[in-house]
Amino acid sequence: MAKVTFNEERCKGCEICVSVCPKQIIHMADRFNSKGYRPAEVIEQDKCIGCAFCARMCPDVVIEVYK
Amino acid sequence: MKQVFGYPESLQTRPNHYCPGCTHGIIHRLVAEAIDELQVREKAIAVAPVGCAVLAYNYFNCDAQQAAHGRAPAVATGIKRALPDRIVFTYQGDGDLASIGMAEIVHAANRGENITVIFVNNAIYGMTGGQMAPTTLPGQKTTTSPYGRDTATTGYPIQVCEMLSTLKAPAFIARVSVHDPKNVLKAKEAIKKAFEYQVNGKGFTLVEVLSTCPTNWGMTPVEALKWLENNMIPAFPLGTFRSLEEVSK
Amino acid sequence: MAERIMMKGNEAFAEGAIKAGCHFFFGYPITPQNEIPEYMSRRMPEVGGTFIQAESEVSAINMVYGAGGAGARAMTSSSSPGVSLKQEGISYIAAAEVPCVIVNVARGGPGLGGLTPSQADYFQAVKGGGHGDYHMVVFAPASVQEIIDLMYEAFVTADKYRTPVMVLADGLLGQMMEPVVLRDWEDLQIPEKPWATTGMVSGKPQSVINSLGLAPEELENLNLRLQKKYRTIEENGVRYEEDGVEDAELIIVAYGTSARVSKSAIAKARAEGKKVGLFRPITLWPFPSKRLAELAEAGKRFMAVEMSAGQMIEDVKLAVNGKTEVEFYGRYNGAIPSVTEVYQAIIKSFDNREVQK
Numbered sequence: 001m002a003k004v005t006f007n008e009e010r011c012k013g014c015e016i017c018v019s020v021c022p023k024q025i026i027h028m029a030d031r032f033n034s035k036g037y038r039p040a041e042v043i044e045q046d047k048c049i050g051c052a053f054c055a056r057m058c059p060d061v062v063i064e065v066y067k
Numbered sequence: 068m069k070q071v072f073g074y075p076e077s078l079q080t081r082p083n084h085y086c087p088g089c090t091h092g093i094i095h096r097l098v099a100e101a102i103d104e105l106q107v108r109e110k111a112i113a114v115a116p117v118g119c120a121v122l123a124y125n126y127f128n129c130d131a132q133q134a135a136h137g138r139a140p141a142v143a144t145g146i147k148r149a150l151p152d153r154i155v156f157t158y159q160g161d162g163d164l165a166s167i168g169m170a171e172i173v174h175a176a177n178r179g180e181n182i183t184v185i186f187v188n189n190a191i192y193g194m195t196g197g198q199m200a201p202t203t204l205p206g207q208k209t210t211t212s213p214y215g216r217d218t219a220t221t222g223y224p225i226q227v228c229e230m231l232s233t234l235k236a237p238a239f240i241a242r243v244s245v246h247d248p249k250n251v252l253k254a255k256e257a258i259k260k261a262f263e264y265q266v267n268g269k270g271f272t273l274v275e276v277l278s279t280c281p282t283n284w285g286m287t288p289v290e291a292l293k294w295l296e297n298n299m300i301p302a303f304p305l306g307t308f309r310s311l312e313e314v315s316k
Numbered sequence: 317m318a319e320r321i322m323m324k325g326n327e328a329f330a331e332g333a334i335k336a337g338c339h340f341f342f343g344y345p346i347t348p349q350n351e352i353p354e355y356m357s358r359r360m361p362e363v364g365g366t367f368i369q370a371e372s373e374v375s376a377i378n379m380v381y382g383a384g385g386a387g388a389r390a391m392t393s394s395s396s397p398g399v400s401l402k403q404e405g406i407s408y409i410a411a412a413e414v415p416c417v418i419v420n421v422a423r424g425g426p427g428l429g430g431l432t433p434s435q436a437d438y439f440q441a442v443k444g445g446g447h448g449d450y451h452m453v454v455f456a457p458a459s460v461q462e463i464i465d466l467m468y469e470a471f472v473t474a475d476k477y478r479t480p481v482m483v484l485a486d487g488l489l490g491q492m493m494e495p496v497v498l499r500d501w502e503d504l505q506i507p508e509k510p511w512a513t514t515g516m517v518s519g520k521p522q523s524v525i526n527s528l529g530l531a532p533e534e535l536e537n538l539n540l541r542l543q544k545k546y547r548t549i550e551e552n553g554v555r556y557e558e559d560g561v562e563d564a565e566l567i568i569v570a571y572g573t574s575a576r577v578s579k580s581a582i583a584k585a586r587a588e589g590k591k592v593g594l595f596r597p598i599t600l601w602p603f604p605s606k607r608l609a610e611l612a613e614a615g616k617r618f619m620a621v622e623m624s625a626g627q628m629i630e631d632v633k634l635a636v637n638g639k640t641e642v643e644f645y646g647r648y649n650g651a652i653p654s655v656t657e658v659y660q661a662i663i664k665s666f667d668n669r670e671v672q673k
C-alpha cells in the first residue's frame with residue numbers, strides 16, 4: 001500500500017512526473033490551479049507502488065509519498 | 068502509513084520562480100535534503116549567484132549572501148575564513164562560474180577553500196534569455212549563436228570538472244545529472260558527499276549538475292530531459308573526477 | 317604610554333587596521349602599496365587573523381564582502397588601477413550595507429599610468445566610481461600618524477553606518493617614514509551585528525546580504541534608506557582642519573600630500589605678509605561644504621591645490637556657489653607640486669588682485 005499526495009497549488013504543470021511514473025497513473029487534471037496551470041493528479045491511487053520517482057523528479061516539491 | 072518523501076526543512080515553503088519543468092528546482096531540493104540529512108542547516112550559509120538562481124536566498128532556509136556575477140567563490144572564501152565552523156556553499160550557473168567567474172572558481176579550488184560549490188550546467192544563459200554559454204554544445208543554437216555554436220570562432224564547451232581536476236588541492240569533484248530518477252539519486256549522493264567533506268574539513272568540493280532550460284532550449288520539460296541525456300552527457304561525461312578517499316586508498 | 321616609533325605610511329595602514337580590530341585582509345599586489353599586503357602577510361598570522369593574496373582585485377573586494385557580511389572587520393588595499401577593478405564590489409557592498417574598509421594609495425593615471433603619487437582618483441572615490449546612487453565615506457590622511465588614527469575611525473564609521481569606507485592617500489604618504497604613537501584603542505569593541513550571516517543558530521532569523529531589488533518599490537526603498545543614511549553622515553561625519561583662515565584673504569584648500577606642501581608654501585607667503593590660510597578636508601565625502609560656504613560668505617577667496625587636473629575644486633566651487641573666486645593650482649602628470657610652485661601661485665594670486673584693484 002502506498003499513497004502520493006499532490007499540493008496542487010504548487011504545481012506548474014510541467015508533466016515530468018507523468019513521464020516518469022512506472023505505473024502511468026499520473027495525469028494532468030482538466031482544471032486549472034490559481035496560477036493558471038493544469039495540475040498533475042493521480043487517478044488510480046491503489047496502483048501506486050510508492051517508488052517516489054514522481055516526487056524525486058518534481059522541480060517544485062509538489063508531491064509527498066507515503067508507504 | 069509513513070511519509071517516505073516530503074518537504075525538506077532546509078527549503079523555504081515559498082514556491083520557486085523557476086520556469087515549469089526547470090531542473091533548478093530539483094537541484095535546490097537535493098541541496099536542501101543533503102543539508103537536512105547532515106543536520107547542518109543552522110550552520111549553513113549560501114552564496115547566491117547572478118543567474119536564474121539569483122533569488123536562491125528566498126528558497127534555501129539558511130543565511131545567505133547574494134554575490135556579483137561570477138564572484139560567489141570569492142564571497143564564500145571571505146565568509147568561510149571569517150566563520151570556519153560554518154557550512155558555506157555557492158550555487159552557480161555556467162555563465163556565472165565558467166565564464167565571468169572563471170578566475171574566482173579556479174583560485175578558490177586551487178586554495179582548497181573548504182567550501183562546497185554546486186555548479187548548475189544548463190549549457191545556456193537562462194536568465195538573460197538564452198545566449199551562448201561557455202558550456203554550449205558545438206552546433207547548439209542560442210540567441211547569440213543563431214547559426215549554431217561555431218567551434219572555429221567560439222571554441223568548445225568548457226569541461227569544468229576535468230579542468231579543475233588538474234589542480235592538486237580540490238578534495239571532491241563530481242559531475243552528475245538530474246534527467247531521470249536514478250540519476251537524481253546519484254546526484255543527491257554526490258551533493259551530500261561534498262557537504263560531508265566540508266563538514267569534515269577536507270577542503271574544496273564541487274558538484275557539477277547537468278540541468279535543463281526548457282524555456283530557452285525551446286522544448287517541453289520532458290523533451291529537455293531527453294535532450295540532456297542524449298546530447299549533454301556525451302559532451303560532459305558523468306562521474307567522480309576527484310575524491311580524496313579514493314586518492315588516499 | 318605608548319612609545320614613539322618610526323613607521324612607513326603603508327605599514328601604518330596595515331598596523332592601524334590591526335589595532336582597529338581588523339583581522340581579515342584580502343589584497344592583490346600593486347605598486348606603490350605593496351608594503352601593505354606584505355606587512356599583513358607577516359602580521360595576520362601573529363594576531364590569529366587571515367591574509368589572502370587574492371587572484372585579482374575583483375576577488376579581493378568580494379572576499380571583503382563575504383567576510384564583512386559574516387560580521388568581521390575586513391579590508392582590502394590597492395592602488396588606482398586595482399581600485400578601478402574593485403568598483404563593482406564596492407557598489408554591491410554599499411547597496412548591501414556591508415561595513416568594510418578600502419585603502420587606495422593612489423598613483424598617476426589614467427590607464428596603467430605611472431608609479432608616482434597622484435590625487436586623480438578623487439572623483440572615483442567621492443562621486444561613486446561604481447554604478448548606482450551610492451557614496452562611501454572617504455578619509456584623506458596627511459601624515460603617518462593620521463593614517464593610523466583614521467584607519468581606526470574608518471572601521472568605526474564603517475560599522476556605525478554599515479557602509480564601505482575608503483582611506484585615500486597617495487604614493488608619497490605610503491612611502492613616507494614618520495614617528496608615530498601606536499595606541500591600543502581603549503574603546504575598541506566591535507558592535508553586535510545581528511544582520512550578519514552567521515548562521516540561523518539557536519533560532520536566529522534568516523539574514524540575507526543582498527543588493528537585488530526586483531520590485532521597483534523595493535529598490536526605491538533601499539535607495540531612500542541609503543540617502544537618509546548619507547544625509548545623517550553628512551550631518552555628523554564631516555572632518556576638516558583649518559590653519560590661519562580667520563584673517564586670511566585667500567584660503568588654500570588641499571588634502572593629503574598637497575596640504576603638506578601647501579602648508580610650507582603658506583608659511584613662506586605669510587612671512588611676507590600675505591594673508592593666506594589653509595583649509596584641509598579630512599573627509600572628502602562628506603565634503604566640508606557648509607564650513608567653506610561660511611568662509612565664502614565672509615568674503616574669503618579660495619585656491620584648490622591638487623595633484624590632479626582639478627577634481628576637488630568642483631566640490632569647492634559647489635560649496636562657494638559663486639560667492640567668491642576659486643582658483644586652481646595643480647600638477648597632474650603624477651608629479652608633486654613643489655613648495656616654491658605653490659608659493660608662486662599664491663603670490664601670483666595676490667598680484668593679480670592688486671592689478672584688478
Ligand SMILES: Cc1ncc(C[n+]2csc(CCOP(=O)(O)OP(=O)(O)O)c2C)c(N)n1
Binds near residue numbers: 160164189193
Ligand atoms: C557583471 C554582469 N554582467 C552581466 C550580467 C547579466 N547576466 C545576468 S545572469 C547572466 C547569465 C546567467 O547564466 P548562467 O550563469 O548560466 O545561469 P542560468 O541563468 O542559466 O541559471 C548574465 C550574463 C550581470 N548581471 N552582471
Ligand code: SF4
Binds near residue numbers: 193
Ligand atoms: S530560464 Fe531556463 S534555467 Fe532559468 S528558470 Fe527558466 S528554464 Fe530554468
